[in-house]
Every structure is written in structure tokens, then in C-alpha cells.
Amino acid sequence: MKTSDKFLPIDVKLNIFLADDDKADCLLFKEALEELPVSAKLTTFENGEQLMERLTKKQNKLPDVLFLDLNMPRKNGFITLGEIKRNNELDSLPVIIFSTALEQDKVKQVFRDAAHYYIRKPTEFSELKKIIYEALTLIIPGNNPLPEKGKFILTGDLKSIPGEIKPPQKKPPRKIN
Numbered sequence: 001m002k003t004s005d006k007f008l009p010i011d012v013k014l015n016i017f018l019a020d021d022d023k024a025d026c027l028l029f030k031e032a033l034e035e036l037p038v039s040a041k042l043t044t045f046e047n048g049e050q051l052m053e054r055l056t057k058k059q060n061k062l063p064d065v066l067f068l069d070l071n072m073p074r075k076n077g078f079i080t081l082g083e084i085k086r087n088n089e090l091d092s093l094p095v096i097i098f099s100t101a102l103e104q105d106k107v108k109q110v111f112r113d114a115a116h117y118y119i120r121k122p123t124e125f126s127e128l129k130k131i132i133y134e135a136l137t138l139i140i141p142g143n144n145p146l147p148e149k150g151k152f153i154l155t156g157d158l159k160s161i162p163g164e165i166k167p168p169q170k171k172p173p174r175k176i177n
Contacts, residue, residue, distance in 0.1 A: 012140055014040040015061065019051040019080065020069040020098065025121065029067070029098075032129045038136060048075030052083055055090055062090070065139045067098040068115075070106060078109060085114045094139045 016033070020026050026044045033040055043063070045051040051068075052075065054060060066084075070077035077097065084090045094116045099106070102120040110118060117135060122128050 012039075012064075014038060014065065014136065015063045016040050016042050016136075017045065017051065017054075017063040017066045018042060018098070019045040019048060019066065019072065019077070021046050021072045022069070025069075028125065028128060029132070032125065032132050035129055036133050036136075038133075040136075047072045048077060048080030048083075050074075051080060055084070055093075056087070062093055065094045065096060065136070067096050067119075067135075070097060070099040070101060070110070078106075078113070081110060081113050081115055096135050096139070 018026060018029055020029070030042055030044075033042055043054075045054065048068075051066075055062065068077045068081060072080075077099070081095055081097075084093055084095060091114075095114075097110050097115045097118045098121060099119070100121045102118075107118055116139065119131055119135060122131060
């Protein structure tokens with residue numbers, strides 16, 4: 001853990017799970033986390049199958065947050081998220097989607113399936129650090145209500161996702177002559 005002038009310390013020790021089959025993305029996530037002023041234990045999984053095996057073992061403590069990729073072999077993030085949210089012992093686990101894709105239908109699906117946030121993997125390391133920090137401050141244990149639609153996507157251009165996810169626009173009342 002490095003201290004940084006840009007980020008205030010997070011005073012809670014966090015247990016973080018990351019399910020992502022891309023080893024390079026996992027390494028970048030780990031390096032970004034190490035540069036933030038947060039004390040965290042990171043455990044990675046290559047697919048949803050490995051993750052669910054770990055989560056469903058009774059003797060294992062649940063993580064404080066799960067970062068979940070959508071496109072993984074064996075069991076993808078969509079199926080994994082559904083299994084988590086249908087399991088009474090896991091359904092309160094904060095899940096943050098961590099994906100390269102930012103497509104309307106995928107965003108809508110994981111929003112409906114009760115993911116907490118959606119992060120489009122940034123291409124810049126400095127942006128990755130910022131977005132991980134932002135996500136962790138939003139998910140600090142005990143402070144993780146589901147966000148409203150307009151605050152669901154933490155990166156990417158919300159305007160490029162039309163439809164249900166876009167915050168409603170207020171229309172002026174019509175004048176009747």
C-alpha cells in the first residue's frame with residue numbers, strides 16, 4: 001500500500017475478490033490496488049465456476065466486494081451474477097461488473113440482476129486507479145445500497161447507453177391553447 005496525495009486513506013481492511021480470466025487485467029488491477037491508500041487482500045479467480053466454489057463453501061468468509069468480468073470461460077459473469085443474487089447467503093454481496101464491454105443490453109441485464117455498479121475497464125493505468133478507488137469508497141462495508149440508474153455506470157459515457165439506464169429527462173409541460 002502506497003500513500004498518495006490524490007487519494008484519502010480508506011480506513012477499513014478490505015477483502016476483495018476479482019473474477020477475470022485475463023491475467024494481464026488481473027495484474028494491472030493488483031498493481032493499481034497496491035498504489036492506493038487502502039489495506040486490502042485481493043483474491044483472483046479465472047472464471048465463475050472457481051469463484052462460486054469458493055463463495056459457496058460455508059467455512060469461507062465472504063469478501064467485502066466482488067469485481068466480476070462478464071466474458072469468462074466455463075461460467076461467465078452473467079450466469080455467476082444470477083447465481084449470487086439467487087442465493088440467500090450471497091445476495092447481499094456487493095458485485096461490481098468489471099468489463100471491457102459497455103453495451104446497452106449487457107448493462108441493462110446486470111442492472112436488472114442487481115449488480116451494484118458497472119465499470120468499463122479503462123485503458124489508462126491512472127484511470128484504473130481512480131475508478132477502483134471510487135468503487136471502493138462507494139462499497140465500504142455497511143455503505144453499499146444499490147445505486148439509482150443514473151449512477152450505475154462508473155466509467156464510460158452514460159450518454160452512449162440509451163434506453164432504460166439513461167436518467168429520465170424531465171419534459172416541460174405542454175401548453176394547451
